[in-house]
Amino acid sequence: MYNYEELSINEIFDLLRKWRDNNERKSNEIMSLSERIMDNLDSQPNEKYLILEQLIMADLDCNYPMLAAKWIEMLDADFPDSLRVMKFKSMWYEAHDNYEQAFGILNKIIKADEINAPPALKRCIAITKAMGMTNEAITKLVEYLNQFMSDMEAWQELSELYLQVQEYSRAAFCIEELILHQPHNHLFHQRLADIRYTMGGVENMELAKTYYCQTLKLNPNNMRALLGLILAANNLLGHYKSSGSAKRKEVWKLCQWAQSEVTKRQREAQGSNDSALTSAMLALTIGD
Template sequence: MMDVASALQRLANYRTKNSRASREIFESGVIVFRNDALHKLGDDSWQFLESLALAAVDVGRVDVAEACLKHLSAKFPESPRVQCLEGILKEATEDPEVALAFYQRLLEADPSSLAVWKRQISVLRRLGRTETAVDELSKLVDTFYTDVEAWLELADLYISLYQYTSALQALSHVLLLAPQNPFYVLQAAETAYTAEDIPLAIRFFLMTIDMIGDDEVSPPPTGITFELSAARLETDPRLATSSVLRQLAREVIETAQASQHGAESQASLIWLRR
């Protein structure tokens, strides 16, 4: 049986790593909670209760989540953050329509509550009201333009509706806000390929290689979509906007094939460093 000191140490490690290991957080946190050791956390006790409540919801321990929420509500009775946590608990225990109505009431009182707005959109999507979720999320990013997570969610919603052009527009904002993240560029490449904009797809793929090509931990992407894009662009000149792009596509295929056989040819990637 884990003692309180060990549980506190584990929780500290999870906080340092910003981990969402719900099962582990619950198992350690419930020991602290049930042994009345909250005082040992000092000012961090309230954040601990929030984390424990979320972990408890994730693992299906509603009783523990409700107990945490009771403490938080007593300390912060009008806190939007605590109200949002109450909504998450309703999502786990009641009909989605009940949770949706709860969030709508909160937004009527405070239309600028970002956390509540996002939860409302999540419930709308869960209910299959995707177009309404798109409308709400479009309003949200107009208000909170720099929220990368919201733009990514909007792109994903558009993709679920097969509106790939709109998804690419949303991703273009993501790339403006987070231009150094190669995984966002790769997502744009995959989306462009699905939208059959092959020249744009290959450009995004090449940008991804340029960003992580020298990273030994994260090798350049050579997935099937990438190679299909390059092959299609190279074999169908009508899709290429220039002979240079076709040449780069050919070099990409050759490099991918060489890497499959363990070759370490760098000549075909000289253009990346120009």
């Protein structure tokens, strides 16, 4: 932790540089240093405009729109018609819920530079979502992914939007695309298992069981996947009525294993709040 009041101006500029390199916003920290930064900004001619951009983002994040407007005007005076400055203008309008003006500027950016259009397209989608137009946001995001199919953040966002409108099969498809890109990411397998469990039915419950197992194979410490596996297994036991069936025996063994694993983790975390939470969840989910 830094004591910002004791930092020299050179240390402050070094810190700003570090935050830029690490892609960290640190808006509250920058706001606390903003007065000293502006008083000494001319001492950093090579980084002046990068620092101004950091100040703009901090002002917008911390709800100081008039300060942000002042820095945007400074950039606009030195770089008229700059697409980068136009991006900050659109963000300023967006912060004021003036979505029509923000859309207009973003559309100009997209038309002016189609190669670097993805960030502007994604801002348009974000604004549409903020306006509560979920179906329109889905349509725009599908169109975006038709052009930029490797954008994992977009696939993840589309999945969340589909879940909001209860299009579970389409949400599952989006997560499957993410798994194709990152097959070793246990969170994607867990998410797909959750969706399949929510969809219900024997086939989806079997798939949920499979993906929960894969999640635990990739990350044995994923407690949510363990609890999900117990839920899915108990659900399947209700479908496989015949006590002698091979599938019921398999699911029963899996359920017993998952319960023993949860009990073991519970003992390891005895006395913690996590243990109490786990006990409560098990009491609700596990039948005799």
